[in-house]
Amino acid sequence: MVQDTNDVKAKILGAAKKLFARNGFEGTTVRQICEEAGVALALVSYHFGGKEKVFYALFESSIPNYATAIYTLQDPEADFSHFIHEFVRLRQTEPELINLLQQEIIMQSPRMEKLQAYVYTLWKQLRNILEAGRAKGCFQFTSLKQTLHFIIGALIFTRNVPALDDLFETTVMEENSESVDEIAACTVHFLLNGLK
Amino acid sequence: MVQDTNDVKAKILGAAKKLFARNGFEGTTVRQICEEAGVALALVSYHFGGKEKVFYALFESSIPNYATAIYTLQDPEADFSHFIHEFVRLRQTEPELINLLQQEIIMQSPRMEKLQAYVYTLWKQLRNILEAGRAKGCFQFTSLKQTLHFIIGALIFTRNVPALDDLFETTVMEENSESVDEIAACTVHFLLNGLK
DNA sequence: GTCTATACTTGGATAGAC
């Protein structure tokens, strides 16, 4: 596989990531992707075998590398903090991908079937941490299901939401350009308190 | 306007709500809507003037009636609790609508422009409550922006997510069939702790 | 007001030249 091939494939993936995140899978056309990527229409089919294959290729490259951390569950609070930090980092690194994933989850799209495996291991870790914490007495909550929904919802909800920007128009510049670690620390603090 | 007209319009709205929530605006066809509603293809255009008008009609009926509560901000904790209860009730009453709204928000769809007004008043209330609580010292948080994102994310994230159901397969039946008030109380508890 | 049939547009995928 020569260099040019990788260039084109990467350009298509980049364009698709941007457009899928913004307009959804159905709302994005192959023509848009190719125009954004600056390549001919036929190349999506040639390199990937169709629009849907491009979609899956987006996740195959990024997500599996993420959920590799092993949690001992000896110190659930530390594990929780680590998990949140990792997720916030992923969300900052790949906002479009998280955005897209969120769409597919709430739509219960037919594509979720193949994405399920990635997502499951991710949230299974979180569930294990929560249960270990409850057993050890450092977390208190009545409904595991509700608690998981709170946390996942708070984590996955995209930060780049113009519809919310209006809410900050009159605010003093108190919190612009926060670093990943600051955001993660803030998130851990909020969620950990919720578990008391 | 005779009764039959309302019946057909209601059937179309019901079908559209269900399908939009599940497949998104772009992922839903007028043919699907009409088939689901059991009416002829032409009637969407006849009664509403097109697919997009059906979409807006869905929100015009439900959302404005919601955001009418007035908050005095004398007791931010009580206001917060009331706000959460109202939202949880809305989410339980109109899960498809919240689902759809969430999609449109995170996609930053072109339709959000017309929905913005509804959404803005809703979250402006929440923002006011948070700021009042911070001023009075009953809420502590560093970033208003992050905090709003946590709460909105936790609230708006759909509860009916098959992709998450697998996470509960081995759980004992600890928390099935929770009532609206139970869920709301649980939510208030979690989020209020996060604000300490 | 509701139906069937159809016009018109757009989308995904491919054929074939280079």
Next chain:
DNA sequence: GTCTATCCAAGTATAGAC
């Protein structure tokens, strides 16, 4: 490997009968 031109399926909206 990449392009242009084209095919075919599916979409929205409308015309016209009832």
